[in-house]
Amino acid sequence: MSAQREMKEKNPWHTPVTISITVIGVIAIVALVTVAVLQNKPVPQKYKYGIVLDAGSSHTALYIYKWPAEKDNNTGRVEQEHSCKVKGKGISSYAETPWQAGESLTECMEDAVKQVPTKRHFETPLYLGATAGMRLLHMENSVASDKVFQAVEKSLQKFPFSYQGARMLSGQEEGAFGWVTVNYLDDRLKQGLETTGALDLGGASTQISFVPKNYIISESPSNSVTFRLYGNDYNLYTHSFLCYGKDQVLRLALAHQTKSGPGEIADPCFHPGYSESKNYSVLYDSPCVSDRKPQGAPVTFHHKGEGNFQQCQEVVKNVFNFTSCKYSRCSFNGVFQPPLHGQFGAFSAYYYVMDFLNLTDTSVPLTTVKDKLAKHCATPWNQIIQQHPEIHVKYLAEYCFSGAYILTLLTEGYNFTSESYSSIKFIKKIKGSDAGWTLGYMLNLTNMIPAEAPDSPPLPHAGYVSIVTVIALLIFTLFIIFLCRFRPSSSKQPQIV
Numbered sequence: 001m002s003a004q005r006e007m008k009e010k011n012p013w014h015t016p017v018t019i020s021i022t023v024i025g026v027i028a029i030v031a032l033v034t035v036a037v038l039q040n041k042p043v044p045q046k047y048k049y050g051i052v053l054d055a056g057s058s059h060t061a062l063y064i065y066k067w068p069a070e071k072d073n074n075t076g077r078v079e080q081e082h083s084c085k086v087k088g089k090g091i092s093s094y095a096e097t098p099w100q101a102g103e104s105l106t107e108c109m110e111d112a113v114k115q116v117p118t119k120r121h122f123e124t125p126l127y128l129g130a131t132a133g134m135r136l137l138h139m140e141n142s143v144a145s146d147k148v149f150q151a152v153e154k155s156l157q158k159f160p161f162s163y164q165g166a167r168m169l170s171g172q173e174e175g176a177f178g179w180v181t182v183n184y185l186d187d188r189l190k191q192g193l194e195t196t197g198a199l200d201l202g203g204a205s206t207q208i209s210f211v212p213k214n215y216i217i218s219e220s221p222s223n224s225v226t227f228r229l230y231g232n233d234y235n236l237y238t239h240s241f242l243c244y245g246k247d248q249v250l251r252l253a254l255a256h257q258t259k260s261g262p263g264e265i266a267d268p269c270f271h272p273g274y275s276e277s278k279n280y281s282v283l284y285d286s287p288c289v290s291d292r293k294p295q296g297a298p299v300t301f302h303h304k305g306e307g308n309f310q311q312c313q314e315v316v317k318n319v320f321n322f323t324s325c326k327y328s329r330c331s332f333n334g335v336f337q338p339p340l341h342g343q344f345g346a347f348s349a350y351y352y353v354m355d356f357l358n359l360t361d362t363s364v365p366l367t368t369v370k371d372k373l374a375k376h377c378a379t380p381w382n383q384i385i386q387q388h389p390e391i392h393v394k395y396l397a398e399y400c401f402s403g404a405y406i407l408t409l410l411t412e413g414y415n416f417t418s419e420s421y422s423s424i425k426f427i428k429k430i431k432g433s434d435a436g437w438t439l440g441y442m443l444n445l446t447n448m449i450p451a452e453a454p455d456s457p458p459l460p461h462a463g464y465v466s467i468v469t470v471i472a473l474l475i476f477t478l479f480i481i482f483l484c485r486f487r488p489s490s491s492k493q494p495q496i497v
């Protein structure tokens with residue numbers, strides 16, 4: 001009787017069973033939340049790497065790219081981690097001593113070995129792409145260009161990376177991959193935004209690439225590249241003008257001026273007071289100009305500056321041929337070009353030159369840009385040297401010519417008008433990565449841009465935590481309600497007899 005009474009007096013809320021259930025319930029909920037938090041906690045970021053060597057006509061540059069290893073499946077952003085400028089000239093300049101072309105890369109490659117974590121070396125793809133300098137050498141002497149590639153290959157294979165080959169890019173690839181780089185870095189491809197055109201000015205060739213408006217079927221299939229990226233189709237117009245990089249155009253312009261009589265060139269594109277004795281053989285040592293070599297010319301010529309921008313523009317215009325066009329419209333040299341469309345990013349020498357001249361602001365009217373350039377060209381050479389002791393005289397001497405060439409190429413060549421000039425942005429980097437063909441080349445070769453849009457991204461970490469917490473609270477609340485409902489009410493306490 002007394003045992004029964006004791007039982008009746010006890011509150012079932014405090015029975016060991018109920019306490020155990022409550023404790024287990026709370027532990028289970030805490031464990032659930034903890035597991036959810038830990039399981040989805042972002043682990044310390046690991047990266048994958050890729051290396052591309054840009055073997056340009058004037059020099060070689062090495063770029064290291066990195067992207068999150070976990071997001072390998074095309075969702076992680078690739079960015080430039082490091083770059084290294086190879087000392088000396090481009091690989092095509094080693095035609096007579098090919099082994100030196102390989103040797104020249106060693107320093108930057110050793111640097112890359114240090115930059116990429118050792119664990120990642122073996123899986124890091126390494127590419128070398130050669131552009132217009134090697135295209136010209138190949139045209140001139142294909143045996144020599146093959147030897148340069150062999151030497152470069154031998155040198156690159158010594159390093160612990162996953163060597164993927166050294167090859168020559170076509171002009172079309174160079175233009176198209178430059179366009180991919182610019183639009184990838186600007187996040188325009190993934191979001192399906194209107195794309196930006198790409199203008200690249202190298203030493204030996206120049207590229208223009210853009211998506212024209214209402215582009216149905218190109219009149220010139222060789223200028224057309226189609227891409228399907230992240231579920232969008234792009235019909236790209238692209239053209240590479242071999243020999244229209246700024247170094248080769250300077251040769252063309254000089255060669256044109258030697259016609260007026262060998263021995264001396266009074267050059268309006270160089271500063272007054274500039275005076276150098278130069279070698280004819282150096283000037284004509286390129287397939288771009290070799291057919292123009294005057295017969296019986298002396299060994300050297302006297303290159304004298306005149307500093308006259310108006311006359312310089314005339315000289316520069318002479319390197320373009322505007323007479324024949326078999327298409328509905330052309331840029332120059334009989335090359336098809338649809339009407340310009342959209343914004344443009346202009347990089348490489350476009351940037352170097354316009355940045356030096358303080359002319360990167362394209363909201364400034366074109367007439368003002370020309371006035372400023374005319375002033376620069378008319379500045380005496382000794383004054384220019386004094387004002388810029390830090391800049392190499394070779395670069396310094398050529399800014400007047402290069403500025404005049406850039407403006408002529410854009411306006412007369414590609415048909416930018418006073419209005420559309422402001423749609424050009426002179427750029428070097430986008431979000432920390434250099435503008436150029438190398439990133440687009442690597443993204444393509446590693447299949448890092450999918451043809452179709454990736455599935456909607458999984459929930460971010462915070463999303464997981466919130467959902468699990470809400471569920472846990474819900475369970476906990478239901479559990480409390482359940483216990484309350486089955487807790488005997490005090491009015492129903494058994495009467496003590």
Ligand SMILES: Nc1nc2c(ncn2[C@@H]2O[C@H](COP(=O)(O)OP(=O)(O)OP(=O)(O)O)[C@@H](O)[C@H]2O)c(=O)[nH]1
Pocket residue numbers: 055056057058059060090131132133201202203204205206245246247348349352353356395
């Ligand atoms: N002023 C200036 N000119 C530069 C600089 N770096 C390169 N150049 C020159 O700008 C031109 C273009 O350089 P790059 O874009 O590197 O050309 P590249 O890739 O070697 O040549 P391509 O094979 O034709 O693309 C060349 O005439 C170079 O000599 C720089 O820092 N300042």
Ligand SMILES: [Ca+2]
Pocket residue numbers: 056057131201202203348
């Ligand atoms: Ca280049």
